[in-house]
Amino acid sequence: MSDKAVITGIGVATPNGMGVEDFWSATRIGKNAIGPVTRFDASAYPARLAGEIRSFTAEDHLPSRLLPQTDRMTRLALVAADCAFEDAGVRPGDIAEFDMGVVTASTSGGFEFGQNELQRLWSQGSQYVSAYQSFAWFYAVNSGQISIRNGMRGPSGVVVSDQAGGLDAIAQARRQIRKGSRLIFSGGFDASICPWGWVAQIAGGRLSTRTDPERAYLPFDADANGYVPGEGGALLILESERSARERGADNVYGEIAGYGATFDPRPGSGREPGLRRAVERALADAGTSPDEVDVVFADAAGTPRLDREEADAITAVFGPYAVPVTAPKTMIGRLYSGAAPVDVVSAVLAMREGLIPPTTQVELSPEYALDLVVGQARTTSVRTALVLARGYGGYNSAVVVRSGD
Template sequence: MSRPTSDRASLPTADAPGRDASPVVVTGVSVVAPGGLGTEEYWKSVLTGRSGIGELTRFDVRGYRTRLAGQIRDFEAAEHLPSRLLPQTDVSTRYALAAAAWALDDAGVSAETLPDYDMGVVTSTSQGGFEFTHREFNKLWSKGPQHVSVYESFAWFYAVNTGQISIRHGMRGPSAALVAEQAGGLDAVGHARRTVRRGTRLVLSGGVDSAFDPWGWVAQSASGRITTATDPARAYLPFDTAASGHVPAEGGAILIVEDAASARLRGAEQIYGTLAGYASTFDPRPGSGRPPGLRRAAELALADAGLAAGDIDVVFADAAGVPELDRAEAEAISGLFGPGAVPVTAPKSLTGRMYAGGGPADLVAALLAVRDGVVPATAHTTSVPADYGIDLVLGEPRALPVRAALVLARGRWGFNSAVVVTGPAN
């Protein structure tokens, strides 16, 4: 399901139970991203500055204006999934299924851990099964309908990741699929938090995307926000004076979200942190003269968490890489926190923008920053305009205690989402 569009400014949604509800915690995480498969490998790549951006190799891109991508190059689906699933899944669903299994294993959860109706699934994808469906369309046009896979009936659909994960792991509790482009992954986690607060003990949540076939590539390029740069080290430069757009990427992250008391009752071995606050807003109608809704989303998420701006130790930025959008985000951050008052980072500069997968990957990075007391640097960016008024972490990771982090995401057409994470004790 997706949020309806609106021309009204800053229409907020936040969890109704408020601060007095039982804490909702993260007990398992996994990442599948350019430059790193698995949580620790991804985190290592983020801290060491290992980039996953290069020329796309899924098909011949020499005739295209945009040629760079954050491509996952070391994932062999047959090594991670049973053979019966391969004919019926798009590459994005294969990533989602693998990441889901890793996250459940990380949390120590199996089909026998909880009753099936006490476990739900909430995921987001902004592109669906692009590669699968376009391959089948090509068969339809070139060979005829008898050659089209029967799995085309669902493999393309935005809800397929939620369905495939729930079937594979016997998770029959309240489930959903959300679509809000780059903001969708945070919305999925926010909805998972709400679902737990309403009584479901555990919800698997996050987002994964991939659309690296020719049709998907053209669709992404049509946004006008993708860089045409050819040097991977100077292509995606969020908040830089030379910013020229973003690099598309594939992948994402999955988180296991649980009621804190239930997690303790089942003997969860680890808690990465607490989902302390969440909110989403819409931008006003273009031309209305009213400000974008990103700052309002951040303010609402902080209020939901019961925190003040001064309690936030780091902001994980949306980091569009488009000058006017970077400036708008910088104004939102500096306006809320004060000029240069809080460290800002954008680890997605190493992977590219993973659409619905980008926000959840940043959430995992934020939880690991809390765990390890370190803020990753924003790779490749070197020159931030002084009037942006932000303390962007550059060059090397910055060691500092991280007790609370704010993660931001924006999707095309006006979606804004914000999540606050804190340490396990908060």
């Protein structure tokens, strides 16, 4: 029996597109969606740009009873889950409830919901705080709400490892498929563009303070000044290859073929960061050699030190200029736990079309020996992709995605 975990459905919501086709039509041409923050007045803050989803109205997609109990990130995730089911050609009742599970990632939880309820507590008193505050802010709420809404009672959970979490959750989903589950939802969503969330992000010291959207988020550029945050993410339906074949799945986008994760050593230890080892473990897990990888989707932190570490890891494994590298997140910002699942979506769509999406706005610094795809997309065959993600605090994750053909 095959234990391959294949992607059969996608739900994606990003600043440059809602749904697979809208997202890809914008990403493949390098459409920039970064701009001034509009969800609150950010004029007094040092960072004032974000990738916002401006075309989303939850009331158009969800029943009114869910709105008072959900944060923006959960509303986006619930709609993405509906889209993924439709994309996969599966209805929740088609598979036994204990054969379906949900594993998501989260970086901040429902920050905006939490902020609103704290404001009510401070300004009006405890009797005005919503009872839903007890879970709407929580990291695991997306897994919980998706499973409840769709009657999914199989293995479920949440992973909290910042930007690396999206890949860690997908790897956990693959693990559950290999243990016998038929279908697992996985991915990540974050949406913390609110004053409370903004202060927390600024405190991390890695946000770009530039005001020009075209020159704010510049990984691997000599002018790199930090990253621009964004909101959104992606959810994937993973199934065993056998299960997908038995039910006659229309879409098999690709296979989650390999995974590796490491932690960075203690700062100041003089030891090498852990990203290279994560890449090597993912390749070994997939049974893939470096020369079989057609593209690397970079984490692209956008700070000189972290860009240097990532470039060094890539060149150590593949050699100088030996593999195309891209970071389409420069169009939308870093989506925290949602970022890497979106890159996985980009990877399988790149395989479908034979096109590597570009890293926009960036002028590659000559100090990096990378074949960075800049300016416009590159037409080429893509059958194997490597997706990288690093989280604040030293998390490193890598996933190998292989074509489903």
